[in-house]
Amino acid sequence: MNRRIIQCIIVCALVTAGPAALADNGPLSSYDPPLTPELRTLLREASVEAGAQVFERKCATCHDGAKDGKPSKGPNLWNVFGRKAAMSAVFVYSDAMRKSGHRWTYATLDYYLSDTERAVPGRSMDLTGLRSAKMRADLLVYLRTLNDVPPALP
Secondary structure, three states: OOHHHHHHHHHHHHHHHOHHHHOOOOOOOOOOOOOOHHHHHHHHHOOHHHHHHHHHHHHOOOOOOOOOOOOOOOOOOOOOOOOEOOOOOOOOOOHHHHHHOOEOOHHHHHHHHHOHHHHOOOOOOOOOOOOOHHHHHHHHHHHOOOOOOOOOOO
C-alpha cells in the first residue's frame, strides 16, 4: 500500500472518531482539557445522590470530604474545586502531582478521573479511572457540594 493511501486512511479514521481523537490528550502539566458541550450536558443532568454513592464506593476509602476532615491515604477533598493541585498543606503529594501545575475545575477533574495515569503520570493514586462519563459527572456535582462556595454549574 502506498504512503498516500495510508495517510488518507489515518486521517479518515481520526475524523470519523471525532474531536476527542484529534485532541492533545497529554498530562495535565502540559494539557488544559476543554469543558466540552458533552460534559456540560452531563453535569446539568447529573445526580448529587448518585455522585454521593460513587464517592462512597470509589473515593471514601482514601479521601475524606468533610469540611473538618483529615487526610488519609489521599488528601481531603473539601474545597477541591478551584484549588491548585497538590496544595493542601497537610498532605504529602507525589512528585508527579506537585509538578502537574493545574487547577481543579470541572474539565480537569473529569479528565483526571477518566484516566489518572494519563493525566498525571507517576501519581500515587490507586484508582486508575472511572470509565463512565455519567458516573464522573455525578461525582463532580457531588464534589461541588463539598465547597464553602460551590462553583456554578457550567
